[in-house]
Amino acid sequence: MKTTPYHHGALKEALIAAAEAILRRDGLNALTLRAAAREAGVSHAAPSHHFGxxxxxxxxxxxxxxxxxxxxxxxxxxxxxxxxxxxxxxxxxxxxxxxxxxxxxxxxxxxxxxxxxxxxxxxxxxxxxxxxxxxxxxxxxxxxxxxxxxxxxxxxxxxxxxxxxxxxxxxxxxxxxxxxxxxxxxxxxxxxxxxxxxxxxx
Amino acid sequence: MKTTPYHHGALKEALIAAAEAILRRDGLNALTLRAAAREAGVSHAAPSHHFGxxxxxxxxxxxxxxxxxxxxxxxxxxxxxxxxxxxxxxxxxxxxxxxxxxxxxxxxxxxxxxxxxxxxxxxxxxxxxxxxxxxxxxxxxxxxxxxxxxxxxxxxxxxxxxxxxxxxxxxxxxxxxxxxxxxxxxxxxxxxxxxxxxxxxx
DNA sequence: GCCTATATCTTTACGCTGTAAAGATACATT
DNA sequence: AATGTATCTTTACAGCGTAAAGATATAGGC
Structure with missing residues (x-):
């Protein structure tokens, strides 16, 4: 039962998709690194490895x-x-x-x-x-x-x-x-x- | 020697001027309530009384x-x-x-x-x-x-x-x-x- | 002139943010 | 199989918006 595998596989694309969903739903002010990480279901520091x-x-x-x-x-x-x-x-x-x-x-x-x-x-x-x-x-x-x-x-x-x-x-x-x-x-x-x-x- | 009187007198105008100076100098991202308060020389919570x-x-x-x-x-x-x-x-x-x-x-x-x-x-x-x-x-x-x-x-x-x-x-x-x-x-x-x-x- | 009400400003506090650093885990290559 | 590397998590810290409570000056009634 590996609900959340450690390695996502395509996290970068998933984060971009999550970011766009947030942008569309809640606006630019709500689009934060941590919100994108939450939306993608990863830890809050994960995005920094892909986007700096x-x-x-x-x-x-x-x-x-x-x-x-x-x-x-x-x-x-x-x-x-x-x-x-x-x-x-x-x-x-x-x-x-x-x-x-x-x-x-x-x-x-x-x-x-x-x-x-x-x-x-x-x-x-x-x-x-x-x-x-x-x-x-x-x-x-x-x-x-x-x-x-x-x-x-x-x-x-x-x-x-x-x-x-x-x-x-x-x-x-x-x-x-x-x-x-x-x-x-x-x-x-x-x-x-x-x-x-x-x-x-x- | 009252260097900083408790009541500013025209703080609202001073805060707007400070905000504009920050906006011009450092851009919109740097324009925060606390930065405007610093620029105007008041405590960080003072602006909320004038602008919400x-x-x-x-x-x-x-x-x-x-x-x-x-x-x-x-x-x-x-x-x-x-x-x-x-x-x-x-x-x-x-x-x-x-x-x-x-x-x-x-x-x-x-x-x-x-x-x-x-x-x-x-x-x-x-x-x-x-x-x-x-x-x-x-x-x-x-x-x-x-x-x-x-x-x-x-x-x-x-x-x-x-x-x-x-x-x-x-x-x-x-x-x-x-x-x-x-x-x-x-x-x-x-x-x-x-x-x-x-x-x-x- | 004094006393109180109100407006103005400060202090304190809390959760959220970006970001850095260190630890854990999976993968890849040899 | 072992080791190095990429990927992700955990921990930590300072800055932010904002609310609440405390301090101080002004204003108005007497």
């Missing part, structure tokens, strides 16, 4: 988030037979399905920006956004960078305002039954007229 | 941030003799001058959203953004809301990406000497073509 400190755990969790985020963005891009790429919708959808995780992924003060796994997952995910409209250029002009960033800034800002509850009053005064997706569509169409025009102006 | 708990302190600090934020946005609007209102620049400028505070102001999981002082300061500040292009309407259309939110989402997203360091690599490949302001200007001009067109499209 709390920042290490959060960073690996964020890395796994960026991996899935990138996958979903790529899937959305592949399925884009509509005239407008709806990566924006995929961006918001991931954030809505994983609100606390998404916010953690962009909180550099709680993450270890030097972690190579995290860095790779992040650039891989975010590069999906960058190479939508143009191949990577060595010496892009300010205009090109501005066009590239305006889309990202727009969807990122909308998403974070939504997660932070800042759009709740707006949705309240919007026409009956307006969803965040509807509102995003309106935001995009308001900002999207320029996409039709050639890159260097009307 | 840590959330209370953070909320009042965020409220004071929103007050100054609103002031600066109003000032920028008043000085807008240029053709394009440069509230976006003021938005980013405040965030750059108070990066940790700005991020705290939009972290609803650390704040008490029911605090009336906080609520009032926030709506007062953010309403400056709303009534730029139109008077408040009772039953706005989705298109009107989309146009209103697209500007806010854009500048908010750009600002947070900048604060989070996500634009650093972009600035690295940008033309020599490009500043965040330059890049913001490019982002705005890329997204601003629509302002000229009538609200319901080309």
């Amino acid at each position: 400190d709390l920042t290490g755990l959060l960073t690996e969790l964020a890395a796994s988030g960026f991996q899935r985020f990138g996958d979903q963005l790529r899937t959305a891009r592949a399925a884009a037979d509509s005239k407008r790429w709806d990566g924006a919708r995929a961006y918001m959808a991931f954030a809505q399905e994983n609100p606390a995780l998404f916010q953690l992924m962009f909180r550099s003060d709680r993450l270890d920006g030097s972690n190579p796994i995290f860095r790779e997952a992040r650039v891989k995910a975010l590069s999906v956004l960058a190479d939508v409209h143009q191949a990577p250029v060595m010496q892009p002009s300010l205009e090109q960078l501005g066009a590239m960033l305006s889309g990202w800034s727009l969807i990122h800002g909308y998403t974070l305002l939504l997660l932070d509850g800042r759009l709740t009053p707006v949705l309240g005064i919007a026409p009956e039954g307006t969803t965040p997706e509807n509102l995003l569509e309106a935001v995009l169409s308001a900002a999207d007229k320029r996409r039709i025009a050639p890159p260097d102006g009307a | 708990d840590l959330t209370g302190l953070l909320t009042e600090l965020a409220a004071s941030g929103f007050q100054r934020f609103g002031d600066q946005l109003r000032t920028a609007r008043a000085a807008a003799d240029s053709k394009r209102w440069d509230g976006a620049r003021a938005y980013m400028a405040f965030a750059q001058e108070n990066p940790a505070l700005f991020q705290l102001m939009f972290r609803s999981d650390r704040l008490d959203g029911s605090n009336p002082i906080f609520r009032e300061a926030r709506v007062k500040a953010l309403s400056v953004l709303a009534d730029v292009h139109q008077a408040p309407v009772m039953q706005p259309s989705l298109e009107q809301l989309g146009a209103m939110l697209s500007g806010w989402s854009l500048i908010h997203g750009y600002t947070l990406l900048l604060l989070d360091g996500r634009l650093t690599p972009v600035l690295g490949i940008a033309p020599e000497g490009t500043t965040p302001e330059n890049l913001l200007e490019a982002v705005l001009s890329a997204a601003d073509k629509r302002r000229i067109a009538p609200p319901d499209g080309a």
Whole structure:
């Protein structure tokens, strides 16, 4: 009767899964090393052997988030037979399905920006956004960078305002039954007229 | 020789100032009730009498941030003799001058959203953004809301990406000497073509 | 002027946290 | 089979939020 074998076998993955469950259920404030250890059924000091400190755990969790985020963005891009790429919708959808995780992924003060796994997952995910409209250029002009960033800034800002509850009053005064997706569509169409025009102006 | 009088006199304000100093100097992780008390030179339990708990302190600090934020946005609007209102620049400028505070102001999981002082300061500040292009309407259309939110989402997203360091690599490949302001200007001009067109499209 | 009520601040205490160090156990390699 | 290494537990300590009780200054009634 070995209810709890001494060696877990895949404790690192189990701890990351436990951490995500806590993050989703109780929020970032409740996500502690000891809570993750309890959730995984190991002693409170076990996580340190796999992640070093709390920042290490959060960073690996964020890395796994960026991996899935990138996958979903790529899937959305592949399925884009509509005239407008709806990566924006995929961006918001991931954030809505994983609100606390998404916010953690962009909180550099709680993450270890030097972690190579995290860095790779992040650039891989975010590069999906960058190479939508143009191949990577060595010496892009300010205009090109501005066009590239305006889309990202727009969807990122909308998403974070939504997660932070800042759009709740707006949705309240919007026409009956307006969803965040509807509102995003309106935001995009308001900002999207320029996409039709050639890159260097009307 | 009463070096430390028992009654401080204006401890609440002193604690908020101390909290802001810590936030600026050491970041949000280091901003604790006890650290604020140390910085203000009082016992570690003194803050609880003025703020209740840590959330209370953070909320009042965020409220004071929103007050100054609103002031600066109003000032920028008043000085807008240029053709394009440069509230976006003021938005980013405040965030750059108070990066940790700005991020705290939009972290609803650390704040008490029911605090009336906080609520009032926030709506007062953010309403400056709303009534730029139109008077408040009772039953706005989705298109009107989309146009209103697209500007806010854009500048908010750009600002947070900048604060989070996500634009650093972009600035690295940008033309020599490009500043965040330059890049913001490019982002705005890329997204601003629509302002000229009538609200319901080309 | 004095006396009491109240507000403000300190002291003490407790459980939780991160983290380090040392001990125990399973695995892996020879 | 023996030994080294990786993995996990136990123990320990300081810092944290927070509650409760004690100390001190202010304020108001007389």
